[in-house]
Amino acid sequence: MNFHVSEKYKRSGKRKTVLATLLVVGIIAGAIWVFTASESLYHKILSAIVVLLLIKHLLNAYKSIKNHDSSYPTVTIMESENKIDISHKGAVVSMPLSDIEHLRIQSIKGSVKSILLNTKSFSNLRFEGYENLAEMAELLKKYTPAGKTKNATWYHR
Structure with a gap:
């Protein structure tokens, strides 16, 4: 007997990935704004670190969204x-x-x-x-x- 992942479950997983990606994009945009608006070196360094740490997650999220339907056995x-x-x-x-x-x-x-x-x-x-x-x-x-x-x-x- 064959068992396949339901379409509802796939859509739910994809929706969660897209929402998490939008949250990461929002945090990156906020960090970039802090970087450009702040005059404090501490804030600039902190926002640059946040951007560098989160940017790698955008690439993984893109791959996950692109290959989502074929990722279930x-x-x-x-x-x-x-x-x-x-x-x-x-x-x-x-x-x-x-x-x-x-x-x-x-x-x-x-x-x-x-x-x-x-x-x-x-x-x-x-x-x-x-x-x-x-x-x-x-x-x-x-x-x-x-x-x-x-x-x-x-x-x-």
Whole structure:
């Protein structure tokens, strides 16, 4: 069964990135204004440092916004072959379902928000924003050792 990230989750993530970028641009503009308006050497140095530290984040934000839609992997759980495939940009990583050690299902108001999976192979996997997360959780529960599944009532990121 294939699981893809929902469009709503992608839009939400992109919106957060754009808003954070606008905040950084505002802080940089304020620092440049302080640099040009202030006569104090201390304020000029402080504003120059702020600009230099934040300018690198603008480049990362641009790359993030540009590549946002292609940055989410597709998860395929194949019960017949007893494995889980995670594919991203042409690369596929496979893991046997028997490698699952712990499963934590995080929910808010009865709706599954994320799944934390501890495995022998990859240590920790987190699935958030996928369509049909409740169905994915039920499939993964089948392959989790008895007593190693936890339903978290307090959602933490």
